[in-house]
Amino acid sequence: MNMPRLSPPENRKLRWLPVALMGAFLALGAATAQTPAGGTASSGDDELFGSEEVTQAAVPEAKPKNDFLKYDLVKVGGSISSSLGGSAGWDDPWGGSFDLFAPDSTRLTPALSGKVTLVAKPVEDFGVNADFRFSYPFVSSATYLSGATYKADNPYTPLLVDPYVSTTSGTISAPNISIRSFYSKFSFKDSLFMSFGKQPIAWGVSKGFFQPADDIFALSSVDFSDTAAEREGPLAFKAMYSVPRTMTNFYFLAGFPQSTNTSDPYKFEDVRLALKAEFSFGNTELALAGFYGKNDNPRAILMATTGTGDFNFYGEAIAKYGSERYFIAKNGSTNASLWTSAQKTEDFFFTGTLGGFYTNSDSNITISAQVLYNGESQGEVSAQEAYSWYLLHSSEADRSRLSPWYAGITFSKSKLFTDDLSVSLYGVTNLSDLSGMIVPSISYAFTDYSNVKLSANFTFGAAEGEFLINGPDNRYIATHSVLTSLPPVLAFDTTPGAAVSLTFTLGAGSF
């Protein structure tokens, strides 16, 4: 048996060299396959990481300070909105007689408004909030009834039925300053958080064009151009309890609407009560609520929000027993004097909204869409007919939408080409009469406190469509409100229109 011959060390080295090279090559190949492209640091980064690390020890204190729960001084804040603009409107730009340089209306719109807010938090569990609003010319005029005369003969037949009362009126001016909210916040044993006073009640999940849950308590309407803006609330008591270590919350709300009877402004039967329970599971938050008022229609409400990544969705559903709305019946006649109206106190009504939005904070893009089903629609009359009825029966007018189906969309993109340029578009449509409005705008900020905005308002739809009748520049709203003139002015826009406005915001901002 031949034993293997040992080689001199040099030869052994040489013999292993190709193997080692092959191994190194394979290893290099593997490493190369793993190397991410562009994985090297820039020289600038290297400089930042050139120094020795410094390690500090954390502050050995048991409790963090909750600075925001207590202020040494009353915090004064607010905002000023000041702008100068001009607008031009064309009643029928698509009708063949359009002349860009001959608009049907022009308007100069200087505007100055503001608010001052006060927040006091002398101790951690008590605070007071106040919000004062005012706008130029800082006085407002109100018409009051100065006299009334019974008239047997009506010279305006058939607009008014006989007999009627002829009235005279006067005008009074008052400072145009309102207290939007004024309330205190306090807590019990750091677990039950309460507030009392005139305050916003935003208990719904929809912050879009249609907010049926918030509508129940809100005193102001949704501003289509800023749907997330705070809505005015009533005098109310709110309480909130969060179940520890869960995202389950309970709310109690009591609203105190002021009666028109000045000698007895508040009555027990007018108090409006609501309870809400909120639960969270996964990416979904679900809320169940009930509303009750002796002089109001009870409601059951289901609300939900959910989302995944940049897509989020919300929904509100309201089942209501009875309606305070006066439903107009044409009784088979086109003659408005033969129409009647009645409340439906023993029927069930359903209202619901679904919406969703996409937000890409890197691209500064937000897109949203929402649809509303209104179970309390005025089924028998067109929007124009309903408005005409309300002009003559103002006590029956309400804030509910007229038709059963609506939809809205928004798109906004900020930092377009440059940090200071933004574009946006919103559109709302009545899906029942197929009228609507589209409002595109583009704005450029010169500074943090001044910008220029070019916007347009296009209305579309058939004659008598809801979004046509005020006109693209809302010019016809003024004529609608002329109730004191006889005969009443019943002027509506009946064709798709367009209005363009250019507004310079001058020195506006928050403080």
Added chain:
Amino acid sequence: MKRIAIALFLAASASLLAAAGPDFKSMLKAVDEMGDFGKQDFSAVYSIVTEKPGENPSTTEIQIYRRDVQNQFVILINKPEKQKGQGYLKIDDNVWFFDPESGNFSHSTIKENIQNSQAKNSDFKKHTFSEDYEISSTAAGKLGAFETWILDLKARTNEVSYQHVRLTIRKDKSVPLKEEDYSVSEKLMRTVLYLPTYVEAAGKLIPAKIKMIDELNKGEQSVLTISNVRVGALPDSNFTKAFLSRAQ
């Protein structure tokens, strides 16, 4: 012949070892654990100075509270005064934003930026790289004075802010030095530099200074500086919507 076989075996083993390198999954998990306070609550104040071309630097100060064991955190804005009282409560992927001006809560899953800075609300939660991403490639590198590993991470879900992250980790300690965030289309969106200055709390190293660079808008960046770091139990009520509303 036998020697050749052994040599080939050794070479193959060497190449495999070189290919495998360290256990990168464990490394990524260690990075997550370095910023995870587990059953202890964590609170700190971050000062965020944001610079944009042609504008004066703006400063935002936020207070954060974290309960890592339940994946909860709260962000409250202390400065600027105008936004004081705005807050975020984040639990898992849910974000509740509170606006003290309107008294509104809004619930979403959006990873929005804090104020006008490059920092997103999700930047203040504990790192969950090992849960949210899988490692697609690795490499060795050097960043300044530090030997590093560079890991390319691909998102497992669409719940994360960025679908592709390139993470540069120190070899000597499980702390990240650099994070490059890419969009779905592989465009570099943001670079985060965790500068090698640390606060030590409960045996963890927390980067004391973080620089976030907006790669889409050149010249825009935010520098985050941490202070008032505390580790210890916080009241349960700190992680509720009611707590946020007290800021109003």
